Structure formats: C-alpha cells, structure tokens
Amino acid sequence: MRRVQACYLIYKQFEPNHPSIHAVLLLGMPVLLARQLPVLQQIGAVASHWGLILALTALYRRSPFHPLAKFPGPTLGKLSKIYVAYLTARGDLYRVIESWHEQYGDVIRIGSCMFGWGLIQLWSSFCLAAGPNELTFYYDTRLNPEGDFQLDGIRDFSVHAARRKPWARAMSSAALKGYEPILQMKTLELMEELSKRHREKIDISHWTNLFSFDVLGHVAFDRELGLVKSGEDSDGLIHIVEGGVYAGALISHVLWMVPFFKYIPAKGLRAVQLLAASYVQERTSKGSKSKDLSRFFTEDEGAAQSGATMGEITADGMLAIIAGSDTTSTMLTNLWYFMLRHPEYAERLRKEIDLTFPPGEDPLDFSRHADMPYLNACINETLRVLPPAPGGLQRTVKRGSGGATICSYFVPECTQVSVPIFSVHRDSREFSPLPDDFWPDRWLTQDSYVLPNGDVIGKEQVITNRGAFIPFSFGPQNCAGRALAMVEMRAVACVMMHKFELRKPKEYDLNQWEKDMWDALIMLRGKLPVILEQRQGH
Template identity: 40%
Template sequence: MLDHNVVVLGGSLFVWRIYKRLEPCSIPATLLLLAAIPACLVAHVKDQYSSIVLAAISVYATFWISLLLFVVQYRISPFHPLAKFPGPFVCKITKIVVANKYRNGEARAFFPEVHDRYGDVVRIGPNELSFRHADAITSILIKEPLPKGPYYVTRVPKDAYQLDGMVDFAQHAQRRKLWNKAVTPAAIKDYAEMLKGVLADLVRAFEERKGEIVDISAWMGYTSIDFMGHMAYSQSFGLLKAGCDILGLLDAQAKGAEAITWMSHIPWIVGPLMKLPPSGPFKVLLELATKLTRDRIVRGASSKDLFHFLHAEDEPEDQRPSEKSVEADGVLAVGAGSDTAATALSHLFYFFMRSPECKRRLQVEIDSTFPAGEETTDFSQQSDSMPYLNACIRPAIEFDYMPPSSFVPEDTQVSVNIPLLHRDPRYFYPLPNEFWPDRFLNQATYVTPSGETITKEQLVHDRSAFLPFSAGPQNCAGRAIALQEVRAVLCAVLQRFDIEKAEGFDLDDWDRNLKDCYVTHRGPLMVKIKHRILSS
C-alpha cells in the first residue's frame, strides 16, 4: 500500500490542477474538491492510523496545507504566465491585498504608489495586470473590446444582471438598445422638465437655510436621488423637502457599494454569499427596487421616464424584458446614476472653495448667460454657450470613475486605470494633479494659477486619454443625463448663493475621507450658505 502522505499529496496535486485549469467556485464544486475528496482519502488510508479521528485530522490538514503551498509556489514561480511583470510580492500570491485596500478606502493611494514604483504595467493580483498607459485603451476597450472579467459577478441583484454586469456582448448589446432609447435628445428633453422641479426644491431648501452650516455633499446626494426618482420612476423620494435621507438610501448605497467592491476582487466568495438571503443595505436597495417597479407598473406615468424605455412599454407585453431585469437596472440608475452627479458636484464645490477665482469666473459666465432675475433652466445654453462651465465640470467628473476590468485570451485579467491617466503629465500638462479648468478651453495662451503664461503648443492635452465615462461599446449609458444635471445644479445654486467653507472645517478632511467603492463614498463637506446679491 502506498504511504498515506504520498496518497494525500497526490490528491492535493490533482485538486490544484483542477483549480488551475477550471477555477470552479460554485458551492457544490467547492464541497466536492475541498471536503469530499479528502474524505475519500481518509477512507483510503485510515488503516495506517490508530483511529479514524486521527486519520481525518492528519489527512485534511495535510491536504489543505499542501494545496495552499501548490497554489503559492506556482504563483510566485518563473513558470507563471505573469512572472515577468513587476508588482508587490504579496499581490502575486493573493488578490486579498487589493480587496482590503478598497475595503479600507486606501485604493486611491495604493494604485498611484504601485505604478510609480513598478511602472506602467503592474501585476496587482495572481492573474491580473493594471495598465497606466493610453495605448492600452484601444486594445482593451475600443478596437476589439475584451469581455468583462469576474470583477462584475456581483452585479446580479434579484437573479438578473445589471447593464454594467453583463459579460456577454450580445446580451449587453440587446439591453443597451433599451438604454440608448432612454438617452436620446428627445428623452433627455422630457427629463429636463422633471429636473426643473428638483432644482426648485433645492433652491427653496437653500433659501430656507441661508446663513446656516450644511453638509453640501449630503445635499447634492439628496438632489441627485430625488432627480433619479423623477427621471427613472416618475416619483419623488422627497429627500430635498425633508432635508434628510428619510429612506436611508444614501447610507444603504454607500455600505452596499463598499461591500460589493471588495467582494468583486475575491469572486470565489460571491457564489456562497449570493445564496444567503439579502440583509442590511442589500435588503434595503432590493426591496426598494421591487416596490418602485411594481408601483410604477400599476401607476403608469404621464411622460416617458427611464422605466418606460427599460420596460419597453411601447412594445407588446410578450416582447418586454422581465421585471427582474428592470429592477436590476433600476438599482443601477438610482445608485450609480445619482452618485456620478452628486460626487462631481461635491468635488466642484470643494474645488471652488480651494480656488475662489474659479468660482468667481464661473459666476460671471452664469450672470452673462442668465441675467439677474432670469431662470437658469435653458439647459441648451448651458451645454452650448458656457465654455467655462463645461471646462470646470470635466476635471470634477473624472475623479469619479472606477477602472474597468476584462479578460485577455490567456485568462489574465487586465484593467486600464483611467484616473491615473488623467493625472499623467505625458497626457495632461502642466498641473496634471490640480483643478485647472482652463486646460479644457480652446485658446492661444493659458495663464496658470501661479501666473505663468504658456502657449497652446506648450499645453499637453491628449483627449484620447480623457475618458471619465469609459470608452467602447460598454461605456456609460447615462453620460448625457449626468452632465445635464451637473450643469443645471451649478447654475441654479451659484446664480443665487455664495457657498463658503464653514468656520472650523478642514478642507483636507474632504480628500482624506473619499473612498472608491464602485460609487464614491464621500465624507461631509461643511459649508455656509449665503445669499448672493445679483448684479443688474
């Protein structure tokens, strides 16, 4: 009879080969490979031990430890396909490091640090590379876009994929057709009427709080979520009128996104977790999505909202998508959709407090476009006739993007770290790390905040590397809606109010408290709202 150690090591090696080749992560496969096979080994070698209990302890310990050693040794060996790529040693062994960085809100500092140390291509996981070079954009996202990898397996609320989690290109294209109908100029014009009502609620709330200290980041969250309620479901959530998050949506969104983000980097744990009943923030979001969807079906709508297009209400009932898929995309719209605008607006008010001259220049442009007493709700002028407004928005939007993740044919996961490109002097110079809206203006000369004058030829501004909404067929579907909302809120607020830093508030806390968690987890941004005297 073969020695028990040889038998156990052989079984462990066999299981490692299965994991290496097939990467099974389902519960039945996990139980079979990690529990049933060792149990068979115990039965095979039990006669070589004094008791069945001792045999079980020895076999399971030897099996699991040797399996772990096989995994580690292969990942750090020169035979691994990614052995030639530099990166932190521990990242070669496990992706838990990166997951923990996201969980602790340290990813924003981690990625610049590793790229500065190791270069433009860094191994950040056993089978994953992070790229910091614009040449990777075309190969990964545009020319022949690579399929999405396991990072997106968490985007399956209610047994139906969200649009951003669909890895099958054909299925994604079919769902994207519905979204494309929802973001045509005609559809966005209907949403603009809904946005006017939200702006009126916001202005009224700020009028009531003149002279008070408020968390403007929270208020931007209330504004965006209320707009998403109107735009997506023809229903107000009432946060602006209440002056607080009466539904607990912001908290649920932040906590849910935080959990999803770190789990996305350890996809093998997602399967078992998905079998558990939803709890905490997931339960809040899923129950709300179900209620909103069913209420909207019963109630109908007087105008074409996002639900109208996602549910294909112009089509026969037998050709409409399932309610579950609409619920899934509803979670996406309310969560990620509201976060994009709320975070960009919060960043902008932060930047304006850091750079008051930028705020003054924007207010001059607003006053010129919308003279005293005139409403700021001509949204076409905001997009077409206000270059400085749009120049301010672009660097604020880019802070809010999460890197995409895909597979290359050799089963290596790759990502283009777009936020790092936006801060790379090879593509944006000078001041790549500073809020300097002028870089987005088309003019012969530019004056930096320090007073230095440079020519257009000296300015480095690579538009192909500026992708705040990603690129290719799976780029952000709601881009135009988010931009319209940000423009509209800025004009409405800055025309009527001066937003100043609250006394005693440290602006550095804003940047320290930011976390990348699929959506952006923001801390408080305390400001004082003051009435602005409009020039005649």
C-alpha cells in the same frame, strides 16, 4: 501530497467557481481521506490540505513559470488579490495603485491581473474588441435572486447591445428634453431648502446626495422619494445602496468568492432589489404623467426589441438608482470642494454664469448650459481629478481565445485586465502641465494659458488628451446615463453658483475631504461642511 497536487491543478487549470466544487476540493477530499482518523486529526488534515494548496499557489505565482512572470508588481500583490481586497477595505486602493505605477511602470501585475496605467490605448483596443474581451465573473454579482441580470452584468455582446437600445433612446436629445421639467422642479426644491438654511453650517455632501436620489426616483420611476423635502434619508435608502456597493467592491478583487456573494446575508442589497421591484410594478400599473425613463423600457415602441423581461426591466431600474445617484452627487460635491479650495476659479465661474444669465434671466435655461466654456471646463476638470468611479473596471481575456496581443503586450487567456481611471487621468503624457492639480483652463481652447503661478505658456505646451478622459469608461459597456448626468450636473452647478456663495467653516480642514474618500468601485465619501451665503438679488 498527491491529493493536494490534484486539487491545486484543478484550481489552476479550470478556476472552478461553484461553491459545491470548492466544498469538494477544500473539505470533501481531505475529510474523505482522513475519515478513519479521530476528529482532531481530521481537522489537522483539512488545515494542512489548505496550507499546502496555498503554498503551491504562492510558489507558482512567484515562479518564472507563471505566464505573467515578466510583469513587475508589489510582492504581496503578486501573491494574492486578497491583499487588494484589504486595500479596498481601507478605502485608498486607487491611490495605492497610482503609487505602484509610479514605482513599477505602465503595466503591473497583481495576482493574475494586470493593471495598465497611462495605457489608455490598452483599454480602448481591448474594450472595443468583441473577440477576446469579456466581463470578469465579478459581474455575476449583477444577477438577482430571481435570475435576472442587470444590463452591466451581461457578458454576451449581442444580448448586451439589444438591452442597451432602450437606454440609448432614453438618453436621446428628445428624451433629455422630457426630463428637464423634473430637473427644474428638483433643482428649485433643493435651492429652496438650502435658502432656508442660509448662513447655517450644513453638510453639502448630504444635501447633494438627497437631491441626486430624488432626481433618479422621478427620472426612473416617476416617483417622489421626498428626500430633499424631508432633509433626510428617512427610509435609509442611500445607506443601503452604499452598503451594497461596499460589499460588492470587497468581493470584486477575490473572484473565487463571487459565487458566495448571494449567500452573504446582504440584507441591504436585497432590500434595494425589492424596493426597485415595487417601484417598477407600481409605475407600470399606474402609468406616468411625466416623460420618465421607464417608458422607454415598457411603453416605447422600441421596448419590445430589447427582448427584456419584466424581471430584467426591474433589475435595470435598480441599476439606474445605483449607477446614477451616488456618482452624480459625488461629482457635484467634488465641484463644491474645488470651488472652496480655489476661490479664484469660483469667481471666474460665477462671472461666466452672471454674464450668461444677467438679472431677470433664468439660470435654469438648459439650452445654454452646454455652451458655457468655463462651466464645462470646471465640470470636466472635477471629473478628471477626482473621477466618481476611480478604479479599474474589470475585463478578462476570454477562456479558449488563446490570449490576446494588446498594444504589443501578450496577455494570456483568463487574465484580468484593468485600467484605473484615476491613474490614467493623472498621467502627464495625457494631461499636462500640472496633471495632479485642479486647473480648469486646460479644457479651454486658446493660444496661450496663464498657469496658477502667473507664468504664461503657449498652447503647444498644453496636453489635454480628450481620448484619455474616461470618467464614464469606454467602449460598448460605457456609462449608459452619461448624457443625463451631464445635463443634471451643469444645471445644478450653474444654479447653485448663481444663487449662493460657499464658505468653508473656520474649523474645517479642507484636506480632510480627500482623506475621507472611499474607493468602493464608485467613490463613497464623508461630510463636506459649508456655509451658504445667498447672493444679493439672486
């Protein structure tokens, strides 16, 4: 019993995360002590050793001595985050967490983790504090086998800030102008391919995905992936990226498994890493004709200041593909979904687009998209109701900090803290009325508002807390590609609505769309069948 207690205390006190320490504590100890016994009894000794450690862990987690004992939460969830990993595998974790918040309140406990709902202040004050706040070691999955961290896995604030510098320059207004020709070429190519399929039933989710990966290929590496032209993901690039994302999501909730991540034969993920490496190498050796993102990492006069090695630049190239493609295409497909659900909003959006770009004018004039209130309201509302990264991004209270007091909650050191974006966006204290509904008007500035049921309300009855609008997260580790994503989404939404009317095939049930969504930290999704009608004269 004493050996079990010793192992348990080592786990509780030091949270070791190296595979060799797990091997010693979970296998070495019981086998060593039972080495004189026959094999079957040795197996029995290992099993009872594991069982007892699990029982002690469960007892402690349910006991009043646990530092998070006063926080409410679901019974199974309090026992282990393996339960949360199971919900991730099921795909609907973000909705389950929201229902827990409805049941238990703002701050809930899951394993040794807290989720704060509606407490956007919790997230902001924690994320901005460089003191006790740290990325959890889940982000070690951002380390490639060559030993290079992607930007989003860097824990040290000053190293992270230096590595973000090229990203900041790559998203400046001048740099964004440089990407416009790429976006223009790719958007027109998409429209051309879609026109060929006029009146056919197509999966618009698939096409939007091909498009966003193609854009990233060009923007990041000046490389033609040719997905839209071929109409398919011929090399399986999207498939392997999404496979890697899914594997990472499962492991993200059971942190002691993170060190084993690199031993999982995640062929897909490795394939993306190798692919990104080949793209970067090719791009660096041949140079670029267009003003792509890579030049900010390799050629720009500020590139050297970031201190990034070639390996790290390659890792960030892979990050650009993963972080920038699926997220943007999810948002765009969600917008088509809402336009199909609410034809009255689609009509209003089309009216604004037609007024801004009367016949003969180019809807791909980027300089005007940011000033189209209804277009931007529809985009914001899509990102609010169905954020492409719906879950809680993980941070932890640094070991050795003594804990942190965040919004009057004392949070012990090593506690994981997470604020689910989806739940914050559905909080009626931040967005009201109709927090669960798609209602773009909430983003417009006016004296009175007409609700979908025809009632008129004054502006004092509408709450739209822009500070709680966090689809791109918050703080120093927020989305580095937000500006590009916004330019891309506005352009495609505008041109698509200008050129086509979207119809739902009779047999398709729109309720299926949200059922098919899969929360894998970023949202994975099913098919959205549509029929496109080309508009007269467009």
